[in-house]
Amino acid sequence: MSQMLTVSGVRLEIEEHGQGRPLLFLHPGEGLQPSRGWIERLARSFRVIAPHHPGFGGSELPDWIGTVDDLAYLYLDLANDLNLRGAILAGNCFGGWIATEMAVRNTARFAGLVLADPLGIKVGGVLDRDIVDMHGITRAEFMSLAWADPAKGGIDYASLPDTDLAAIARGREALALFGWKPYMHNPRLHRWLHRIDLPTRLLWGEQDGIVSLSYAKGWKDGIVGSTLETIPRAGHYPHWEQPDAFAEHVEAFAATL
Amino acid sequence: MRTWYFSEMAYHPAWKKGLDRGSLRVNFPNENLDPVEAGKLLNRYLDEFMACDEAGIDIMVNEHHSTATCMTVSVPMALAVIARQTTRSRLLTLGNPIANRPDPVRVAEEMAWLDCLSDGRLEMGLVKGAPYEIAPANSNPARLMRRYWEAHDLILKAMSTTSGPFSWEGEYFHYRNVNIWPRPIQQPTPPVWMTGMSVETGTMAAERGHVVGTLLSGGLAKPMYDAYRKRARELGWEAGPDRFAYAAIIGVGNTREEGLRRADQIADYVRTAPVVHEPFTNPPGYNSIGANVAILKAGQRANRIVTDRNGEQINHRTATVQQFMDTETVFAGTPDDVFNQLKAFNARMGGVGHLLFFGQGGDLSHRDSMDNIRLFGREVAPRLMELGVPEAAAAE
Numbered sequence: 001m002s003q004m005l006t007v008s009g010v011r012l013e014i015e016e017h018g019q020g021r022p023l024l025f026l027h028p029g030e031g032l033q034p035s036r037g038w039i040e041r042l043a044r045s046f047r048v049i050a051p052h053h054p055g056f057g058g059s060e061l062p063d064w065i066g067t068v069d070d071l072a073y074l075y076l077d078l079a080n081d082l083n084l085r086g087a088i089l090a091g092n093c094f095g096g097w098i099a100t101e102m103a104v105r106n107t108a109r110f111a112g113l114v115l116a117d118p119l120g121i122k123v124g125g126v127l128d129r130d131i132v133d134m135h136g137i138t139r140a141e142f143m144s145l146a147w148a149d150p151a152k153g154g155i156d157y158a159s160l161p162d163t164d165l166a167a168i169a170r171g172r173e174a175l176a177l178f179g180w181k182p183y184m185h186n187p188r189l190h191r192w193l194h195r196i197d198l199p200t201r202l203l204w205g206e207q208d209g210i211v212s213l214s215y216a217k218g219w220k221d222g223i224v225g226s227t228l229e230t231i232p233r234a235g236h237y238p239h240w241e242q243p244d245a246f247a248e249h250v251e252a253f254a255a256t257l
Numbered sequence: 258m259r260t261w262y263f264s265e266m267a268y269h270p271a272w273k274k275g276l277d278r279g280s281l282r283v284n285f286p287n288e289n290l291d292p293v294e295a296g297k298l299l300n301r302y303l304d305e306f307m308a309c310d311e312a313g314i315d316i317m318v319n320e321h322h323s324t325a326t327c328m329t330v331s332v333p334m335a336l337a338v339i340a341r342q343t344t345r346s347r348l349l350t351l352g353n354p355i356a357n358r359p360d361p362v363r364v365a366e367e368m369a370w371l372d373c374l375s376d377g378r379l380e381m382g383l384v385k386g387a388p389y390e391i392a393p394a395n396s397n398p399a400r401l402m403r404r405y406w407e408a409h410d411l412i413l414k415a416m417s418t419t420s421g422p423f424s425w426e427g428e429y430f431h432y433r434n435v436n437i438w439p440r441p442i443q444q445p446t447p448p449v450w451m452t453g454m455s456v457e458t459g460t461m462a463a464e465r466g467h468v469v470g471t472l473l474s475g476g477l478a479k480p481m482y483d484a485y486r487k488r489a490r491e492l493g494w495e496a497g498p499d500r501f502a503y504a505a506i507i508g509v510g511n512t513r514e515e516g517l518r519r520a521d522q523i524a525d526y527v528r529t530a531p532v533v534h535e536p537f538t539n540p541p542g543y544n545s546i547g548a549n550v551a552i553l554k555a556g557q558r559a560n561r562i563v564t565d566r567n568g569e570q571i572n573h574r575t576a577t578v579q580q581f582m583d584t585e586t587v588f589a590g591t592p593d594d595v596f597n598q599l600k601a602f603n604a605r606m607g608g609v610g611h612l613l614f615f616g617q618g619g620d621l622s623h624r625d626s627m628d629n630i631r632l633f634g635r636e637v638a639p640r641l642m643e644l645g646v647p648e649a650a651a652a653e
Contacts (some may be wrong), residue, residue, distance in 0.1 A: 066400070136284075136392065136536050157553040169549035172541035177399035 002034075004058070007078045010065065013058035014078075015050040018043025021111075021254060022087035024079060025050040026095030029119075029134075029184075030146075031168065032057055038243040045251050046088070051078065053098070055174025057167055068120075068178050068186065072101035079109040088254060089198070090114035092239055093210070096180060097186070103200075104192040111257045113196065114250055115219065116203040116234050117211055119179070121190040123218030130218075131184045132210045134175070145209030146236040153240070157210040166181060193222035200226035201253040205234035207240065258498070258603060258610055258641040260346035261349055262309045262630060264617030265327035265526070266302040266335070268295055272529050272619065276323050280534040282324040283392045295328060303338055305617060305626050310343035312634025317349040317613055319382075322393035326530045333367035336536035340375040348375055351450055351470060351502075352382025355412065356405040357394035362435055364408070365415035369441040377442035382450035382470070383409050389533045391540040399542035404429045411435075445513070450502065459484030463496060470502030470613060473527060475563050475584040478503055479606055486607070498610035498646055503602075506615045507582065508589040509632045519621060519629050520589035521578045526618025527586060528574055592636030599637075604647035612641065 002015045015032065017039050023046035027033075032052050042048045053071060055061035065074070075098065079087065089110045091099030096118020103113050122128050134142055143150040157165060179185075200223045204216045213230070219229045231238040231245050239246040271289040275281035309316050318335045321327035329335050332350040340348055348371070353364050372379040385405055391398045407427045414423070414435075421436035442448055450468040451458065455614035459481035462469035469485055470479045482501050502536075506527065508520025539552060565571050565583035581587035588598045603609055614633065617626050 075325065135540065138535055160553075162550055165550040165553045166546050168553060169541075169546045172549075173399050173546075176397060176541040180397040181395055 002052075002058070002234060005078075005081075008074055008096045008243030010054055010062055011060045012054070012074075013052045014080070015039055015048070015052075016044055020046050022047045022049060022082070022084045023250070024075070024084065024087055024089050024090075024110075024211070025097045026071045026075065026091035027053065027056070029171075029179070030093070030237070031171045033077055034241065036240045038239045038246070041243040041247045042239075042250065043216065045247065045254070049084075051075070052173065053095075053171075055177065056171040061170075061174055061177075066177055068098055068101055071098045072105060076102055076106055076109075086107045086111040086257075088112045088114060088250070088257075090116070090250065091118060092116040093236060094119055094175060094184065096120060097179075097184070097189075100189060100196070101186070101192070103198060104189070104195045107196070107198050110198055112253060113130065113198045113200040114203060114253060115200065116238055116246070117205055117208050117216075118202075118219065119184040119211060120186060121193070121214055121218060121222065122182070122185050122187050123190070130211065130215050133183065136178075146237045148205065148207035148233050148241055153235075153237070171245065179182055190218070190222055193219075194224060196223050199253075199257060200227055201249070202228040203238060203246065203249055204228060204230045205236055205238040206230045206232050207234060210236040258599065258612050258644045259315055260614050260633070260638045260641060261315040261317040261347075261502075261614045262303065262306070262614045262616050263319065263351075263504075263628075264302055264615070265319065265321065266329045267526065267617070267619060268298065268325045268328050269525075269619045270294060271325040271526070275323050276529065276532055280530060280532060281326055282321075282389050282533040283537045284534050285323075285325060289325070299328060301623050302617065303335075303342070303371075305623070305630060306339050307311075307342050308627055308630050309634070310346045312638070313629050314614065314630065314638055315347040315349065316343065316635045317351050319351055319384075320354065321387070322390060324389075326526065331451040333371060334623060336371050336379075337374065340371055340378070343375075347378045347380055349380040349450065350382045351452060352384035354386030354394070355383050355389055355408040357390055357396045358408070360431060361408040361411045361430055362415055362437065365412045366410070366437045368447065369416055369437055369439055372441035372443055372447050373439045379441070379443065379447040380450060380468075381447045382452065383412065384452045388540055388543045389537045391543060392537045397542070398540035401542060402428070413446050413449070413506055416441050453481060454478075456480050456484040460488045462500075463488035463492065465478060466494075466500075468500050468611065470504065470611065472504040472613070473506070473586050473615070475565070475586060477563075478585075478609075482606055482609070498603075498608035498644075501606070501609045502611035502613055503585075503606070503609050504613035504615055505585065506587045506589075506618065507595060507612075507629070507633060508587070509592050509595050509629055509637060511591070511596060511632070513590045516590040516594065517578055518585045519625055520581075522575070522625070523618040524578060524581050524587055525620065527581065528576070528614070529619070531573060592632060595633070595647045596637050596640050599641060600644060603644050608644075608646040 002013050052059040096115040097120025147153040235243040273287050320329045320332045422434035425432045451462045452470050454477045461484040488495045506523045508516045510516035563584045571580045
């Protein structure tokens, strides 16, 4: 069940399931999509706290919020408000970028960091596209790059009520607001990765066509002591495509903390 | 009704290849353009603009980027040439895509410079720009109109401030010393125009008293004009026809057949211009949430569909001249035909003060283009100047 919580003056819709070590999960650019069942799987081992980012789901997007910096501070405030201790900070895709921006600022509330196919840093040269231009390809092309099995990811938009469609449209607009230019990254973030003083696990879908394993290596080199594990039969969203394998990786990581 | 001639200075020799690839914009490689041929065409099109000065017609230019449909990449650059080679025509930019331009003060400087150069003949359109302009400019489509309005306010302040410098610390733009030289002849600013297709745009334009124009949009124009008139009345003033503009394809000929043929050739622009790789047609944030809900339900439409006067759905990609005439996209025939069609249109719209005469759009030859301009200027434009508020609307 989701609940509404006001953090730093921003009304957020937050999903919360399960008991145990807190796991603050920051969702990808495609939204939280709780109906895919992945939260319940993680909730077998963790107290999962998963906010809809401002502009997504039922969360408001006030005029004054417009950058990933804002989101990082907002969620650091959320961790304080919830009095989290020893939590795992996790993020996928765009959510991985937000989690990283938080982790270079303040890790006091967290014991470990999980980044699954994150966006957010620049690794290659000016002519290299580290991150596929998801807005320059058709939806069908996007699905074939983002999913190992695109059929698994498909959404029948015609069957959804207008309120859900409006939420999807709002979310897409919000993602553009935060990540349009520079495209889905902060050019300076790579230089601050050394500040991350948490055990860090990088998880990567082996069929991720949005950000490749060579990009993953850039992350691994940037975060001292981080480890990289891959998940078979998964694309850019391993928690959706292989929820069991994803949860097992997070559980194994948590056991080392 | 005043007449403003415009053409997009298209590179039509590449259209067929673009249509075969399914995109004439953004991702259509420029290896499909011969730069020497492009130069010849640009000179030809500029000659056609010059003919308007002699024909007693005003002139409009716009700009697009990364496309075979329009080689005008900069309204001030095109108007700089035209201003030097004309003496009478008023000169309209419709417009400056200011939400995509990184430096609004530069826009103010360019417009002021043109106003001086042309002895105060400039009319200044400040536009949002088409959705497929987002990619070439790489401007953020989210909060696009917030950026538009900040740029708009800054440009008007820069043009009308004579005791500067002033500073500007906004959400998107930051300057410490705004003090443009030269400043415009027309004070506080040259007339300002906007474009749109919605009731909201009509209302917002009315609040500022700007001219509002719409391009090739048929039935969408009337609700926008009506919203403008209503808002103006609420604010205590009456919006006359000179606040409204409408762009249409015009083909006139010495015979009806010749006029229709010319319009048919120009209409190839409308059949071609919307063909663009699908991801660039609807960047997130450009269209409203409501419009995006409809698109998610029905899928992105490949072609523009408009409704004609009888309620029939017309596909712009394949429409005939007659269908374009039924959607008020084309006015064509003899000078009498065209005048009568425009007179009836003016009555239906409640009075439109500016006709944006789309007079070149593809394979229409230079000779036909010149004849079209001269015949319209001689036989139609003077009669249109007599059209004002139609009697029915005036009696309301």
